[in-house]
Amino acid sequence: MDTRHLIRISATALATAGLLVSGCSPGGTSPSASASAPRQTVPAALKTYYAQKLSWRACGAPGFQCATMKAPLDYKKPERADIKLAVTRKKATGPGRRLGSLLVNPGGPGGSAISYVQSYAAIGYPAPVRARYDMVAVDPRGVARSEPVECLTGKEMDAYTQVDQTPDDQGEAGKLVTSFKGFAAGCAKRSAAILPHVSTVEAARDMDILRAVLGDEKLNYVGASYGTFLGATYAELFPARAGRLVLDGAMDPSLPARDMNRDQTAGFETAFQSFAADCVKREDCPLGTGTPDGAGKRLKGLFDELDAEPVTTGQSRRLGESLATTGVIAAMYDESAWTELREALTRAMGGDGAALLALADTYYERAADGSYQNLMYANAAVNCLDLPPAFTGPDEVRSALPDFEKASPVFGEGLAWASMSCAYWPTRATGTPHRIEAKGAAPIVVVGTTRDPATPYKWARSLAGQLESGTLLTYDGDGHTAYGRGSDCIDTAINTYLLEGTPPKDGKKCS
Template sequence: MDLRRVLRSSSVALVGAALLMSGCSSGDGGSAGAESKPAEQPPNSTRTPGGDAEPLRPLQKKIPADLAPYYEQKLKWRDCDAAGFRCARLTVPLDYEDPSEDAELRLAVSRRKASGDGPAIGSLMVNPGGPGGSAIDYLRQAAAVGFPAELRDRYDLVGMDPRGVGRSEPVECLSGREMDRYTRTDQTPDDADEVDALATAYENFAKGCRQRSGGLLEHVSTRDAARDMDVLRAVLGDRKLYYYGASYGTYLGATYAGLFPYRTGRLVLDGAIDPSLDALEINRQQTGGFATAFRAFAEDCVERDDCPLGTGSVQQAGKRLGDLFEKIDRKPLRTGSSRTLTESLAATGVIQAMYTEVYWPRLRLALTEAAGGNGAGLLALSDAYYERGSDGSYGNIMFANAAVNCADLPPAFSSPGDVEDSVGSFEKVSPVFGRTFAWASLNCAYWQVEPTGSPHRIAAAGAAPMLVVGTTRDPATPYSWAQGLAGQLRTGRLLTYEGDGHTAFMQGSQCIDAAITDYFVDGDVPPEGTRCE
């Protein structure tokens, strides 16, 4: 089982650069049929961007006296990577409303200076999403070599793991063995006993987070993380923030713009989240995103002679996948190790492969093997999703994901009965994944800390022009979310990628890459209505 997150983009491991805002994930346990095409909000939709959600109001421009020491601190840089990165620790208050030297956090920061001969434009912060993705890992593994040379030449590239994430006071919840049990829990319960088992798993997960992470859980919201970014901006000597955020990173970047519009520079928000949606709607709409992704995969698969889902229609492919999940639910598959593949792990493996076309060949092979009784391929995909190491240890992304999501919004459901009343609406959106996503939305109901956030709209009036990027068949962050965010931001400009996969930058579109690079380097915003393929 996993906590549905808004996956981080370029690293392609769900939970976002993706998991979603409130729940667990894995696949459906037997729903059959074709994936429906979720409604795409047209550019001229009559829906008011942000609806009736309360506005996010900016913080005062003047730095409060009790926060001045944090804004004026000097970082102690040290060499930490053969590729030219230097590292430091940023000190921030645990509680911005009541800062105290007795309650501070030290956040990990990494930077590689601009490599060009001319003067640097400034610092370009990055965040790959999640919530829970490590910005430092992303920067080293992707941005440093994947970003266009113009960006590496003109910007100091900077990554800071947000509070509760990676190297920055990480949230902890369960041991490796406990996580192994947790991820095997049936996420599509068939009877009262299985419902109770799933609810107990969520409750034990929440209790583990509270016991191991304590008071940190009360201060890991996106708003807290955005305020940390402003401290880092000032300490780096930048008058305004320059930023690339993917998936959940768009929510973090947009929150920054809403709180500090007067210090917002060039922001690219790629694979955007609509902050005006509540947790239930986010989970239901993300279900539609994965329906779109599965349809694209199935349409490609059934045209191939080796498709493990047959060569018929997309509807038949969905039925065969559901049948496979039901078979695994009855009898888990061997994997060549001491671990067997359960239905929940199998479904998570399929979901992992929906993030990018690059995984499609691997998924076809894994499904072929599973049909023959070997679950090793799907288990490997599931392990990648959960960031499970070969030694049985887990990264903290699943823990941080739950902590941030459950802090940012009230839970989608309050009880198993609420889920049972809504399963039908999820299955209508996605016959294959709907049941899983519905039950995944229950996890925050058992969280041990009250949420501090609520749905809101972000105008960021007075901010510099911002670029919002949406992919038309994005599984984790549906295209309509990019439309919604761009419509709320007073200076937002929507850039559309007609394609598959989660996020668009550095995913193979020269049109997208050129538009984003020109924006960062020269400040040129693409013309209204620009669409790339």
């Protein structure tokens, strides 16, 4: 189990994002209009990047275009080297006056925004939004098609994901440390040049170049999960250029890594309790028909059994505690996966770990041929650069275990040890926890889900309170993120904001 990329939108959520939406009538002023935006100068060293012309070509499904954009690898020394970033768009379909570009990011860090747009957003976002906006995505630096960070071979990654992350003694703790060091060394070996330059600040600066290259005076943006941190960072850097920003499943940038990881641990416990409350009411619940707490004890018991003796899966890999925990966590992102999880747990308790392994493989983006997408590698590279490590070694983890286990009796121990991963990263963190106020920015809509597992609701409240122009929109429900997940109230509020520029009333609640 590796939890560095818990702040992400899951594959299940990607498949359903934007499918249930409500239309809004056209109207309002263009968010690209420059009347209210003070002129901001571009540094001389960056003018060639801002003035570049993209060469678009047809790609993917009908209607999509792709291009390659250049940005400086190092913004402090832009003359030294470029980085090439992959961009895609699908032009506004009409009718109605075009409102400019709508940049979207699905989270991660490490999720491919291009895959998200081409597979889902440009098809599943509400028709009135697609009619008036060009749907645009850029894979952030180090991600997928944009000079991806690489770390391990498929076989090495298989071994890494199976390491015991609830060590029972010094020997097992040593093996876990060795696995983290090996992962970091692999990244340093295969991606040394890019590792120091994949921070969220740099990715946000890339977004401003893209905004200018697309011809938009302001950036209009929908970011989910980690994408909310990316969007908030953009607003912090370029408040006068922030257009209509939706931050769904918000992060709290003021938290240090240890507090963030502990909050996430509590978030997964909240999500599990919701799953368990539903499960114990059903005859097919493998965790019993008692109470949610009892279900949690039964699940923890299963993890302990798999720690002692992994079960077969029909392939060379066996299902141990680490992969089983990852499989359960994967299903917490979207309540539509609860049925699949009940079935997978039932099979695992009967000695067949194939279904739970499949959930873990989806989470890790492992293909049937044993290869992995670069999500895990990019995620580690960005997270370990953005914040100093939560822990510097095993002794600090052991001291924090009571707090993590209090946050989640089911997941606390494993998530505490997983939080040590950045301790051995080869590149020193360049970011620090801080409040983001984005003074002078236009209204920014921050969306929080009350039982969100990966981005706890209190983070949305905090970010909305930090942002000078933040307005909080609440979804009382389960799952990770809210837009396009079945709430007409949420969808209408966001659609109205994107199309008309009118944000929902601060504190509006939906179910």
